Amino acid sequence: MNYITAKTILTPVNYSSKWFGIDYTMNLYRGCNHGCIYCDSRRNIYNITDFDTVQIKKDAISILRNELRHNKKGIIGNGAMSDPYNILDEKYELTRKSLELIEKYNYGIFITTKNNLIIRDMDVLKRIKNKLISITITTPNDKLASIIEPNVSVSSKRFKAMKKLNENNIPCGIMLLPVLPFITDKTNDIKKLIKLAYKNHARFIYPSSMGMTLSENQRTYFYKKLDESFPNLKEKYRKIYNDNYTCTTRNYELYDVFKQKCDDYGILYKMSDIIKIYRKDTDKQSTLFK
Numbered sequence: 194m195n196y197i198t199a200k201t202i203l204t205p206v207n208y209s210s211k212w213f214g215i216d217y218t219m220n221l222y223r224g225c226n227h228g229c230i231y232c233d234s235r236r237n238i239y240n241i242t243d244f245d246t247v248q249i250k251k252d253a254i255s256i257l258r259n260e261l262r263h264n265k266k267g268i269i270g271n272g273a274m275s276d277p278y279n280i281l282d283e284k285y286e287l288t289r290k291s292l293e294l295i296e297k298y299n300y301g302i303f304i305t306t307k308n309n310l311i312i313r314d315m316d317v318l319k320r321i322k323n324k325l326i327s328i329t330i331t332t333p334n335d336k337l338a339s340i341i342e343p344n345v346s347v348s349s350k351r352f353k354a355m356k357k358l359n360e361n362n363i364p365c366g367i368m369l370l371p372v373l374p375f376i377t378d379k380t381n382d383i384k385k386l387i388k389l390a391y392k393n394h395a396r397f398i399y400p401s402s403m404g405m406t407l408s409e410n411q412r413t414y415f416y417k418k419l420d421e422s423f424p425n426l427k428e429k430y431r432k433i434y435n436d437n438y439t440c441t442t443r444n445y446e447l448y449d450v451f452k453q454k455c456d457d458y459g460i461l462y463k464m465s466d467i468i469k470i471y472r473k474d475t476d477k478q479s480t481l482f483k
């Protein structure tokens with residue numbers, strides 16, 4: 194078992210209005226085993242060696258308990274930099290234990306995951322007053338999902354998990370992020386994804402910029418995987434990205450289609466509307482967490 198030391202588990206943030214209304218980020222683990230070929234957390238700036246091996250933060254739960262007892266109440270975001278429902282969580286259940294504490298100390302939770310393992314924790318999630326779940330789905334096609342996100346539930350299982358969460362009054366929507374040029378950016382696929390989202394009761398779809406980032410280590414890993422699974426695409430990427438971090442080739446056109454379809458189905462997609470699903474009063478925390 195790989196352990197790393199940590200002094201804190203919660204990190205306060207001041208961008209709650211921009212990212213799902215969260216007041217803290219939380220990471221119980223370091224690294225992720227899901228193997229997404231585009232993962233932004235491989236970037237050099239994060240300095241995570243051996244990113245694909247999950248490590249547990251030593252004493253994570255007791256550090257978290259102490260922080261929850263003393264910090265100001267707020268919404269805790271879990272799922273950036275590492276999927277909280279990773280291979281180690283199946284056995285050690287740190288995510289479940291953290292949710293039990295979040296319930297006990299009356300905080301709120303926002304979770305991002307790709308793993309239908311989240312269904313395991315529905316009983317605790319139901320008891321947390323302010324909660325919102327986002328399941329990342331980048332393609333409606335299971336075969337393609339198993340190539341670009343090889344070690345986690347395929348898209349159809351994620352759609353089913355979302356439906357089940359919503360049927361149990363745990364609001365859940367889709368993170369449509371990233372959109373891979375030439376791979377997941379087909380207009381018909383985006384339309385199909387939105388239709389499936391509607392059928393499976395999605396409360397929202399958040400598309401961010403309808404694109405993907407590419408930088409340093411992340412770029413090296415992604416190009417290696419392109420060579421293995423999508424021969425000839427690397428050169429096309431080189432042309433549209435050069436050495437840039439982002440590329441906006443089709444983003445605007447796709448966003449218009451996306452917006453129209455979401456409007457047709459009545460699905461929320463603007464961050465300010467999504468936050469209101471579970472955070473009715475962003476200015477008065479004392480009212481929210483009474």
Ligand code: SF4
Nearest residue numbers: 225227228229232275
């Ligand atoms: S699930 Fe998230 S953190 Fe894990 S590899 Fe995929 S993109 Fe990276």
